[in-house]
Amino acid sequence: MIHNNDGFVANEVTHEFIEGDAFAKLDLIADQSCRLVITSPPYNIGKEYERDRRRTLDEYIQWLTPIVEKACDKVTDDGHLCWQVGNYVSNGEVFPLDYFFYEIITRKGFKLRNRIIWHFNFGLHAKKRFSGRYETLLWFSKSDSYFFQLEEVLVPQLYPGKRHAPSKGAKAGMPSGNPKGKNPTDYWTFDPDEVMKSNPIWDLPNVKANHPEKTVHPCQFPSELVERCVLALTEIGDTILDPFVGTGTSVIAAAIHGRRGIGIDQSLPYIKLAEQRLAAFQEGRLVTRPIGKEVRRPKVGERVATIPDEWAPAAE
Template identity: 60%
Template sequence: MKTEDITLLLGDATEQMRKLPRSSVQLVVSSPPYNIGKIYERDQKLSLEAYLSWQAEIISEVADLLVDGGSVCWQTGNYVSNGELFPLDVHFYSIFKEKSFKLRNRIIWKFNFGLNADKRFSGRYETLLWLTKGDNYKFNLDPVRVPQIYPGKRHSLNKGAKAGLPSGNPLGKNPADVWEFSAEKDFVVNPVWDIPNVKNNHPEKTSHPCQYPVELAERCVLALTDKGDTVLDPFVGVGSTLLAAAKHGRVGIGIDREPEYIEIAEDRLRKFRSGELITRPLGKPVRRPRESESVARVPDEWLKQGGDA
């Protein structure tokens, strides 16, 4: 699929990236396979060493495609072997550093639902590394500000010319490196990117087992690019990064080796252009059940057992 602003390429990420013009991409947003046996990985499950070697090849191509001052947002989780966790962001940081990238933020993406564990605490977050190729990078804070918690707070009377004036920015505050879209609650003590992951009842759910929400990519696109800039996702899956690019007037390029996912991405982009696609609105607070809802009440069976958890 190719339109004026969006290109979808079917094939191997390394091979397809080698065909693209060098120094032509402003931002890379992607979530590479974690090598944990998902359906799209089962024909090439690798050792951790082989996996990281492959990813180093990918990152080398990414480095060549980025303009000076370009950014990478690399979202990842953990590699698991015999019950032991290996945090992939730690390994990826070393690879990017070898390519002279500079880490600007290590962002936490928190979600409430995921795989439950029996022999360790259930994982409820993943990390997103924001790195830049050089120091002359773009950072547009205003489009991604979150509401002020204390908009009426003022400077103290000993602040000279600012004495008594509002101390915050009227456009909102910086969301920090651990973000919360619902600023009214946890943001005071624990600001996080509290974006629901795409599970069965999420409006964006497709057949992809590790789909991330469009709004996760949107914040990166808005903060790190300008209109008309090119955004690349070498593991585009069902197109969340390209939808974020298309929504905000950026040029998007996506690569995936799975024909099924490319077809879904094409269909989602068509529906977006026709106004049919449903996505979760950027910045919408995470829904919490009301006390009156049955899902928020302790089951009678638990009460009879004397439990309250």
């Protein structure tokens, strides 16, 4: 079933949600028609939408390989594939999924440009190893002649007063930085005041309990993460494809910035929810976390930051 919604138009761009199996429905998308394919596939960790199809690691990779390969075919010659994954854990052993997808995607001729670490404070708890608090976003380009607009994601200079050394000739004593901002590298903090202190982590909260974007989906893509990729890797009017769109975050991120979004998902309830969220955005009712907003830290004296009485050491 294809949900073409004539009313779903933002910035004079029509968006599309497609219900069905990603491998089959990708045939509906023309090859080399998308400037950006960005997605976060199911991690095979037992979430409610995976419980009837839990796979071994080999089965999981075999299932996703043809989908990845077909998704690669949809990318324009100057376009990109962003594949965001976590880890597969079996009997306490961790298998980094980005390792497996690197092999698949580079076989299609794509080149890895950045391995971006998305860090968050709340996530998988563990007792026999350190708790997982990050996921990996692999950014590939299809060719060496790829589209990239750095100015859209520049961040404030950390040392705006830094100047060239006397040995720099005509530049000696002149400001050494770019007045428009600093390249955020592959380690983003999303904090405009603390940004990029040689720190390559994208530090933004995952979509949990009190996050403004939280829905019923247990593993939701934060809009902020997608928007950074949209701004840097595409321009207005481009098409963005997400073959595992879930609740529609990638399509909404495309709509926010004047791109066209196409999303595929096998779950009709999630497709319906994605349609509702897109409609809410177009009507000005959807709340998303502003891009670049500082991650909130508890203040001294707040109840959640106060050591509970139960933790106090027992009197001798």
